[in-house]
Amino acid sequence: MQSYRQFFAELKRRQVFKVAAVYGAVGFVVLQLADILVPALALPDAFTRGIAVLIVLAFPIALVLAWALEVTPEGVRRTVPTQDADLARIAAAPRRSRWPIGIAAVAGTALLAWGAWWTIADADGADESATIRAADGVVLDGDVLTVLPFAVQGGPDVQYLGDGIVSLLSTKLDGAGNLRAVDSRSVLRLVSREGYVPGDPASAARIASVFGSGLLLSGEIVEASGRMQVSARLLRVNGDELAKATADGATDGVFEIVDELTAQLLSGLRGGPAARVQRIAAVTTSSVPALKAFLEGEEHFRAGQFTEGMESFRRATQLDSLFALAFYRLSIAAEWSFANQQSIGAAERAAELSHRLSERDARILEAYRLRRFGRNREAEVIYRSIIGTYPDEMEAWLDLSEIVFHAAPLHGQSFTDSRSTLDRVLEFDPQHATALIHYARVAAYERDSVTVDTLTARFLGLNPEAGRNTEMSTVRAIGMRDSAAIEALAARLLSADESSLGLSAWSASVFARDLRIARLASESLTRPDRSPEGRRLGYAQLAHLAVAESRPDEAREAIAALTELSAGNGLEHEAMLALLPFAVVDDEELQRLHGRLLRLDPNRIETSDNPSAIFTVHDPLHPQIRLYLLGLVSAQLGMGAAAEAYADSLAALEPRPIEGSLPQDMALAIRAERSRLEGRTLEALEALEQQARHMWYAQTAPSPLFSQVRERFVQAELLRELGREAEARGWYETIDQLSLYDVPYRAVARQRLEEMATS
Numbered sequence: 001m002q003s004y005r006q007f008f009a010e011l012k013r014r015q016v017f018k019v020a021a022v023y024g025a026v027g028f029v030v031l032q033l034a035d036i037l038v039p040a041l042a043l044p045d046a047f048t049r050g051i052a053v054l055i056v057l058a059f060p061i062a063l064v065l066a067w068a069l070e071v072t073p074e075g076v077r078r079t080v081p082t083q084d085a086d087l088a089r090i091a092a093a094p095r096r097s098r099w100p101i102g103i104a105a106v107a108g109t110a111l112l113a114w115g116a117w118w119t120i121a122d123a124d125g126a127d128e129s130a131t132i133r134a135a136d137g138v139v140l141d142g143d144v145l146t147v148l149p150f151a152v153q154g155g156p157d158v159q160y161l162g163d164g165i166v167s168l169l170s171t172k173l174d175g176a177g178n179l180r181a182v183d184s185r186s187v188l189r190l191v192s193r194e195g196y197v198p199g200d201p202a203s204a205a206r207i208a209s210v211f212g213s214g215l216l217l218s219g220e221i222v223e224a225s226g227r228m229q230v231s232a233r234l235l236r237v238n239g240d241e242l243a244k245a246t247a248d249g250a251t252d253g254v255f256e257i258v259d260e261l262t263a264q265l266l267s268g269l270r271g272g273p274a275a276r277v278q279r280i281a282a283v284t285t286s287s288v289p290a291l292k293a294f295l296e297g298e299e300h301f302r303a304g305q306f307t308e309g310m311e312s313f314r315r316a317t318q319l320d321s322l323f324a325l326a327f328y329r330l331s332i333a334a335e336w337s338f339a340n341q342q343s344i345g346a347a348e349r350a351a352e353l354s355h356r357l358s359e360r361d362a363r364i365l366e367a368y369r370l371r372r373f374g375r376n377r378e379a380e381v382i383y384r385s386i387i388g389t390y391p392d393e394m395e396a397w398l399d400l401s402e403i404v405f406h407a408a409p410l411h412g413q414s415f416t417d418s419r420s421t422l423d424r425v426l427e428f429d430p431q432h433a434t435a436l437i438h439y440a441r442v443a444a445y446e447r448d449s450v451t452v453d454t455l456t457a458r459f460l461g462l463n464p465e466a467g468r469n470t471e472m473s474t475v476r477a478i479g480m481r482d483s484a485a486i487e488a489l490a491a492r493l494l495s496a497d498e499s500s501l502g503l504s505a506w507s508a509s510v511f512a513r514d515l516r517i518a519r520l521a522s523e524s525l526t527r528p529d530r531s532p533e534g535r536r537l538g539y540a541q542l543a544h545l546a547v548a549e550s551r552p553d554e555a556r557e558a559i560a561a562l563t564e565l566s567a568g569n570g571l572e573h574e575a576m577l578a579l580l581p582f583a584v585v586d587d588e589e590l591q592r593l594h595g596r597l598l599r600l601d602p603n604r605i606e607t608s609d610n611p612s613a614i615f616t617v618h619d620p621l622h623p624q625i626r627l628y629l630l631g632l633v634s635a636q637l638g639m640g641a642a643a644e645a646y647a648d649s650l651a652a653l654e655p656r657p658i659e660g661s662l663p664q665d666m667a668l669a670i671r672a673e674r675s676r677l678e679g680r681t682l683e684a685l686e687a688l689e690q691q692a693r694h695m696w697y698a699q700t701a702p703s704p705l706f707s708q709v710r711e712r713f714v715q716a717e718l719l720r721e722l723g724r725e726a727e728a729r730g731w732y733e734t735i736d737q738l739s740l741y742d743v744p745y746r747a748v749a750r751q752r753l754e755e756m757a758t759s
Contacts, residue, residue: 019066021104024112027055031115052116059112140214140237144392145173146182146207147217149191150230151198154223158251161221162198163188164295165230165258169217172262174360182211185298186394189429201239208237211392215242217265223251230257234265254291285326290319294326297333304433304464306336317346324353328365331372336434338499338612338698344657347372360386364395371399374660374694376407394428397421398435405438406697409737410708412715412730416442433462440472441511444479445737452479470500471507474521478512489517493524498534501525502614505541506701509740518740519545526561533608533615536565537702540573541740544704547577548743568605568622571596575629576704576741579636581714582748587637594633602626613698617706624650624663625705631670635677643674660699661692662706669711676714685718704741713745716752725756 034051147170152162167184174181190196190210196203204216219232229248235241245264247257285291297312313330317323331346347369354362367382383400386393401421408415419442425435436459443451456476460469470492477485493501501521509518522545524530525538539562546555555577563570575593578585602622608615618625631646651667668687675684688711699706716731732749736742 015066018105019062020109021107023059023062024105024107024109027059027112028115030055056112056116059109140209141212142214142236144180144182144211144213145170145215145217145234146187146204146211146213147173147184148187148204148207149196149198150219150221150232152221152223154221154228158221158223158228160292160295161254164291165219165221167295168255168258169232169262171358171361172258173217173265174358179215180390182213182392183390183394183428186211186392186428189302189431193430205237213237226251228257230261232261232265255285285316285320285323287320287323290316290323290326293319294323294329297326297329301329301333301336302429302431302433303462304437304459304468306333306468307465309333310337310339310342313346317349322353322356324350324356324365325361327353328368332368335372335698338614340613340616340658340696340698341611343372343698348657360390360393364393364399367396368399371403372696373657374696376403376410376694379403392428394425394432397424397428398432401425401435401438402697405442406700406738407693407695409734410693410695410700410712412712412727412734414730414734415737416446418442431458431462433459433464433468437468437472440475440479441507444475444507444512445510447479449480452476466497467500467503470496471503474504474517475507475512478508478514478517486514486517490520493517493521496521496524498525498530498537498610499612499614501534502537502612502702506740509545509743510737515545515549515743518743531610532565532606533610536562536569536606537615539565540569543573543577544741544744547580548746550747566606568600568602569618571600572605572618572622572625572629575633576710577744579629579632579710580744581710581717585636590633590636594630594637597626597630597633600626614702617699617703620658621662621705624653624659624666628666628670628705631666632673635670635674638677640674640678643670647671660696660706661694665691665693665708665711666705669708669714672711672714676718681718681721685715685722688715688718700738702739704739707739707742709735709739709742709745713749716749720752720756729753729756 031052147166149162150165152159166187170181170184170187173179187207190207194203194207196207198218198220204218208214208216214237216235216237217232218235219230222229227248228251229246231246232244233241234243234245243265245261247260247264249257285294293312293316297309297316300306300309300312310330310333313326313333316326317330320326327346327350331343331350334340334343334346350365351369354365357365363382363386367379367386370376370379370382380400380403383396383403386396387400390396398421401418404413404418404421405415408417418438422435422439422442425432426439429435436455440452440455440459443449443455452475456472456479459472460476464472473485473492474489476482477489493504496504501524505518505521505525508514508521519542522538522541525534526542527535530538539558543555543558543562546552546558559570559574559577562573575597577583578589578593602625605622607619610616627646627650631643631650634640634643634646647667647670649667650663650670653663655661655664668691672684672687675681675687691708691711693708695706695708701707704710712731713735716728716735719725719728719731732752735749736746
């Protein structure tokens with residue numbers, strides 16, 4: 001122990017510790033200057049690397065010289081050995097006088113080592129990225145900016161900003177002159193997949209090349225004692241620096257810091273960024289807790305945890321009632337949770353705050369609001385325009401795929417056409433839960449078992465919420481034609497929750513096209529221990545499935561059980577089945593049906609306690625449904641004037657957001673039915689072609705009225721009758737692509753297609 005202390009005392013006496021501390025600090029500064037000046041003077045990267053190697057190699061030489069030589073008033077001379085007593089006196093000194101120089105030596109050595117490693121890696125990375133670009137032949141756009149995650153040094157309270165600042169700066173810098181920022185969600189997903197390490201130029205260049213980006217923004221966040229400093233560098237991918245920025249402040253002043261960074265960075269660009277700078281603060285929120293809740297919601301949503309995402313977004317809006325983007329995302333998460341009223345309310349609030357958004361985000365919000373209220377064709381135009389300008393805007397691609405997937409069959413086109421847009425989303429984010437759900441359904445419908453296997457496995461690995469887990473397990477088992485998995489699924493459905501059963505019955509019947517599993521899910525809903533709305537849904541589905549499978553007795557039994565639970569609901573579904581365009585029903589039965597509908601009080605029909613649209617879709621619409629059914633029955637009975645009166649009543653109703661264009665479309669359907677039955681085929685077709693069909697998909701899925709399956713089938717029949725078979729074919733082929741309640745039309749549509757093929 002004594003010799004150990006004497007050795008360190010000798011190091012201190014010979015100034016070795018002091019030389020290590022000073023050399024390390026000075027060497028680090030020289031390396032930083034080289035890193036800045038070498039690119040500025042257009043010198044090769046090897047020059048920087050050479051300086052770093054020389055400084056590192058000279059370090060041990062400096063330590064040896066410090067040990068062997070000392071500086072005296074007479075000049076440099078060999079160090080004279082000292083007496084043991086002198087060393088003992090140094091070793092015995094208090095720690096407060098012995099330790100600081102040792103700590104400084106360690107710090108200087110570490111600083112030098114880190115600086116040398118960084119400089120050499122930076123030079124090697126620049127060479128590698130240049131090689132990558134040369135090898136790949138990527139054509140990079142100098143107006144496209146990729147903001148990368150920042151390195152973070154500090155406590156857990158600021159770690160979120162490493163990724164969070166990507167969203168903030170992407171939004172703020174987008175639109176300055178010709179500058180276009182790559183969608184932050186796309187960047188974050190790609191860097192997660194690639195394992196990007198902040199500060200790695202080769203990895204940064206590779207990520208930029210994916211987006212065709214010629215500009216990169218990276219930086220560092222350092223936090224200590226409640227304050228932080230953020231530095232950023234705006235570079236061309238070839239390494240040329242365009243602008244640098246540094247801002248500091250309290251950790252709860254992140255938005256002021258980001259605003260200052262943005263102003264400094266934009267000063268290095270041409271194109272008059274002042275107007276953009278004035279708008280940047282309005283895009284996000286001034287509340288750090290609200291931002292954290294928002295980012296948490298994004299992670300939940302991407303993983304298919306829609307209910308948790310909805311709660312996080314709601315918390316963000318409670319923390320900041322002016323947070324427009326949080327209301328927008330809350331509406332989408334509520335949509336995926338089938339929370340109809342909440343989705344509408346959040347969408348309307350987001351629209352009220354749209355003036356606080358950038359032009360780009362405001363356009364996305366407007367397109368979403370149109371889609372949310374069923375105006376799909378108008379929304380599609382906006383989304384395609386956005387993508388034309390911002391081809392990396394994943395949100396626009398995703399919502400465009402929603403439109404094609406859910407609304408195309410309303411216009412005689414296949415939901416499978418969404419494959420191309422879903423491909424684009426999954427290029428940006430292979431783990432995007434909603435894209436995986438849609439694509440797996442498409443693959444199941446097309447009997448592509450390999451793709452079903454890949455996508456459902458990827459989705460289930462995200463640990464999604466129960467309802468979507470059960471639905472995707474259904475698609476997986478059926479789509480892979482795995483008999484063991486199908487039997488296990490059948491057992492699982494016995495105890496699944498009601499929302500899961502509703503989703504599974506829908507996917508099994510429409511996408512996987514397995515009516516047995518759909519029937520098992522529906523039967524599970526009818527168990528005595530289920531809720532009243534769950535049992536009503538189960539019996540309604542069983543009635544329509546029985547008709548699809550040509551089991552009329554079972555259909556009547558299901559309607560009777562439904563009527564016992566709710567006379568009004570039972571009568572509505574009984575009438576819908578009796579009014580199938582190909583059903584054989586005599587006038588006497590239609591007269592009885594007409595009388596029962598006249599006596600029905602729609603305001604006394606039981607409603608649901610479950611807020612999900614799966615169960616509540618018809619709750620606010622029973623008066624309109626009664627008028628629609630009375631109009632169709634009247635037309636069937638030849639009561640033309642009465643049918644027109646019911647149509648007039650529906651057409652006169654003030655449209656409500658929750659209804660879309662349904663009442664007005666119902667009026668046109670009644671008029672078309674009257675014209676069709678009276679032999680005015682072209683007039684009937686013209687009436688149906690006037691339908692707006694502004695429908696939200698969370699209503700088309702659980703409702704034969706919102707899916708407008710009867711009208712779509714009649715439109716196909718009219719086209720065929722007029723000799724327009726090519727047009728009719730599209731309607732027949734897509735008749736069963738929206739709702740479980742479309743399935744009774746499947747067999748007849750196939751028969752029509754076969755008849756046309758052989759005629």
